[in-house]
Amino acid sequence: MITKLSHTVIYVLNHDSAYEFYVNKLGFKVHTDAPMGEGERWLTIAAPEQENLEITLMEITEGRKYTKESAEQLRKLIKDGTFGFGVFETNDINATYEELKGKGVEFIKPPTKEFYATEALFKDDSGNWFSLTERQK
Amino acid sequence: MAKLYIDNHFADNIDIENVAIESHFSKFDFIRQFKRTYGKTPYNYLKKVRLSKAEELLKYSNLSIKEVCFSVGYSSISSFSGLFKKEIGIPPQEFKKAFEKRTDMIQHKPLKYIPGCFAEKNGWKKSNFKEVE
Numbered sequence: 001m002i003t004k005l006s007h008t009v010i011y012v013l014n015h016d017s018a019y020e021f022y023v024n025k026l027g028f029k030v031h032t033d034a035p036m037g038e039g040e041r042w043l044t045i046a047a048p049e050q051e052n053l054e055i056t057l058m059e060i061t062e063g064r065k066y067t068k069e070s071a072e073q074l075r076k077l078i079k080d081g082t083f084g085f086g087v088f089e090t091n092d093i094n095a096t097y098e099e100l101k102g103k104g105v106e107f108i109k110p111p112t113k114e115f116y117a118t119e120a121l122f123k124d125d126s127g128n129w130f131s132l133t134e135r136q137k
Numbered sequence: 138m139a140k141l142y143i144d145n146h147f148a149d150n151i152d153i154e155n156v157a158i159e160s161h162f163s164k165f166d167f168i169r170q171f172k173r174t175y176g177k178t179p180y181n182y183l184k185k186v187r188l189s190k191a192e193e194l195l196k197y198s199n200l201s202i203k204e205v206c207f208s209v210g211y212s213s214i215s216s217f218s219g220l221f222k223k224e225i226g227i228p229p230q231e232f233k234k235a236f237e238k239r240t241d242m243i244q245h246k247p248l249k250y251i252p253g254c255f256a257e258k259n260g261w262k263k264s265n266f267k268e269v270e
Contacts, residue, residue, distance in 0.1 A: 036261060
C-alpha cells in the first residue's frame with residue numbers, strides 16, 4: 001500500500017531564477033541545494049507547512065540527461081506554458097493573491113469562486129501553470 | 138500588511154501591539170484575524186520566520202551561531218539556542234554540522250540521498266559519477 005508522496009518535480013528553465021521565484025517570492029523553504037558537478041545542481045524546496053514533501057526544481061539543460069534536441073524541445077514546451085504542475089493551498093486566497101501580485105507574480109486569473117474551491121491561476125518564472133486555492137470552509 | 142511587515146522586519150525588535158495599531162485593529166481582533174489568515178498567531182509566525190531564516194543562514198552562510206542569532210532578531214544566544222533546539226530538535230551548532238555533512242555526502246555519494254528516479258535520470262550513477270567510499 002502506497003502511503004505518501006515524498007518527492008516530486010517541477011521542470012524549470014534556470015535554477016537561479018527558479019530559486020528567486022519559489023523561495024523569495026512564494027516563500028518556500030530550501031530543503032537541499034548542492035552542486036553536483038559539470039554545472040549540475042540538486043535543488044529541492046518545500047512548502048512552508050509541508051516540509052516532508054520535497055519539490056525538486058529540475059533545470060532542463062543539455063548534458064548527461066538530455067540531448068541538445070530534447071532539451072530544446074522541453075524548454076520550448078515549458079516556456080509556452082504547456083505544463084500545469086500542481087495546486088497550492090492557502091488559508092486566505094485574497095491576501096495571498098495581493099501579496100504575490102505585489103511581489104511581481106504573474107496571475108492569469110484572479111481569485112474566482114469555483115465549484116471545488118476559490119481559485120486563482122499563476123505562472124512561475126519558467127512558464128509553468130499553477131492553481132492557488134482556498135478550500136471551501 | 139502585517140505579514141509582510143513581519144517578513145521584512147523580523148530582525149528588528151518587533152512589538153506586535155504596534156503592528157496591531159498600524160493595522161487599525163484592536164490587539165485581540167488583530168491576533169484573531171492574523172491567525173485565521175495565516176494559521177498562526179503573529180508571535181508564532183514571527184518565531185517561525187526567524188527560525189526559518191536562522192536555518193537558512195546556518196546552512197548557507199559562514200556566520201557564527203552568535204551572528205546568526207543577532208541576524209534573525211534574538212539578543213540572547215542561550216535563548217536562541219534553546220528555542221532552536223526546542224523547535225527544530227537539535228542545537229544550532231549540531232544543525233550546521235549535520236547539514237554540512239549531509240551536503241558533502243550528497244555530492245560524493247548521491248545515490249545514498251537522491252531517489253533513483255531523479256539520480257538515474259540525471260546520470261548520477263556509479264558508472265559515471267565519482268563516488269568516494
